[in-house]
């Protein structure tokens with residue numbers, strides 16, 4: 001079994017044809033690793049841009065590549081991809097998060113009109129594997145490659161972000177965190193349609209209370225103090241992608257902010273509930289007037 005870790009560099013280029021920005025890939029960098037997790041081969045190719053007319057200043061600063069340098073590259077996207085497919089062979093492909101894979105699909109779709117990467121048979125998202133082993137990361141906060149390297153005390157002082165050096169850095173993280181089990185569970189079969197449906201599925205928040213995906217029977221709260229079922233005091237409001245309402249406990253009379261987040265993911269509907277106690281309202285100030293003044 002061999003593995004290939006791929007890293008890509010791309011530039012947001014405006015396509016007149018598609019009337020939108022395309023993440024145009026300009027560099028492929030990869031390392032091939034054997035069963036003993038030693039590097040046995042390296043791959044580094046520059047791609048001549050055909051959509052973009054200049055390099056984003058941010059990308060230029062990060063990579064230290066100039067647009068002129070790219071213009072003299074020998075490969076276009078298709079020939080670079082064909083070379084990479086040869087390099088990959090039947091190895092398991094790995095990238096740090098699925099964004100590189102999505103960029104690869106976006107470019108292939110732009111240049112050839114097809115979505116599936118026919119040369120790809122098995123894939124592993126190295127980022128989610130490392131997050132799992134380290135017990136960090138979540139859907140809202142993902143583990144960056146350099147953060148992961150720092151956590152593992154790997155020297156990240158490479159001069160600039162280039163595809164090959166980032167692939168090598170990913171390799172060092174992989175080498176430190178590799179365990180046969182559960183690694184094998186993170187390797188996905190990439191040869192069928194299902195893989196692409198899952199990969200391109202966009203999770204979204206459901207914010208329409210009338211949507212059939214919102215199960216109203218689940219939108220209740222029990223008092224965190226005494227476990228009594230709370231009574232809803234206000235209508236549901238949509239706030240920052242969640243449904244929000246005020247609840248009150250009939251026993252201890254405490255008031256709570258109840259939040260329900262409904263997210264449609266590839267795996268199905270995910271319900272998240274959160275209840276936060278509201279600060280006790282100050283009682284209306286009592287009348288300070290003397291009783292005599294109110295006397296009739």
Ligand SMILES: [Zn+2]
Nearest residue numbers: 223226249252
């Ligand atoms: Zn209570």
